[in-house]
Amino acid sequence: MNKIISRIIYIIALLLICICSAFLAKYYLDSQYTQKEANILNEISIQEDNTNNNTVISEEKSTTVKTERMSKIKTLQKQNSDIIGWIEISGTKINYPVVQGKDNNYYLNHNYKKKFSVNGAIFLDKNYSWNTPDSNLLIYGHHSTFKDLLKYQNKKFFTSHPTIRFTTNSEDVDYEILAVFKSKVYYQSEKNVFRYYYFINAKNEEEYNDFVSNAKKASLYDTGVDAKYGDQLLTLSTCSYHTKDGRFVIVAKKSDK
Numbered sequence: 001m002n003k004i005i006s007r008i009i010y011i012i013a014l015l016l017i018c019i020c021s022a023f024l025a026k027y028y029l030d031s032q033y034t035q036k037e038a039n040i041l042n043e044i045s046i047q048e049d050n051t052n053n054n055t056v057i058s059e060e061k062s063t064t065v066k067t068e069r070m071s072k073i074k075t076l077q078k079q080n081s082d083i084i085g086w087i088e089i090s091g092t093k094i095n096y097p098v099v100q101g102k103d104n105n106y107y108l109n110h111n112y113k114k115k116f117s118v119n120g121a122i123f124l125d126k127n128y129s130w131n132t133p134d135s136n137l138l139i140y141g142h143h144s145t146f147k148d149l150l151k152y153q154n155k156k157f158f159t160s161h162p163t164i165r166f167t168t169n170s171e172d173v174d175y176e177i178l179a180v181f182k183s184k185v186y187y188q189s190e191k192n193v194f195r196y197y198y199f200i201n202a203k204n205e206e207e208y209n210d211f212v213s214n215a216k217k218a219s220l221y222d223t224g225v226d227a228k229y230g231d232q233l234l235t236l237s238t239c240s241y242h243t244k245d246g247r248f249v250i251v252a253k254k255s256d257k
Helices: 002-052 063-079 143-153 155-160 205-218
Strands: 083-088 095-099 122-124 136-140 163-167 172-184 233-239 246-254
Touching (some): 063 083, 063 163, 063 172, 143 155, 143 172, 143 246, 163 233, 205 246
Parallel strands (some): 095 122, 136 233
Antiparallel strands (some): 083 163, 163 172, 172 246
């Protein structure tokens, strides 16, 4: 009897190992595919820059290139109308389309082409309204695609890469990082905590200033950047493993330069 039980346990354990291995392999392949897609998009963008204009890549901030990047978003939107922009951070592998779904669940396990993917897509919170527009572009991404955000734990990295580039079909702008902090998803019973993930549109100036103040207080270091009521904010959020339900967050404001 003991031999039979041991054999059953062995078979179950073997099956679990096989299942876990298959899941890890799927996760790895999806990660590679996601990064390959980003590289392809980047290459296409550069090719278009060179083909349509004699623009040197080092002059990316020119009006011509900005217009081309915005046009690229319009092209992507023909493939999927949920695509609302493109995020790019120098010094990282973050160079992806950004989508916005009808809920915050679909793109947890679908990529920007609406194909199933364990890595999901980088997506804007469903509650953000483009009609206003709202105060804060709250953007989420799985650790697998947004893990390079954690490079900002090091202030030296921030010093070399102080901005985030965000392109939509109507503008191509930089956002200046004003806060970098570790957080978590809090229980409802927890009081006097900073639930950054609830802030999308400020009801008034006080609420806006409270968010900026709390973000700067929580920041791992002083970035030297501040924001005033009316400045468009951009918040990036991803999973972090410093604590249970941990999150790593970057808050930036639209540059007026």
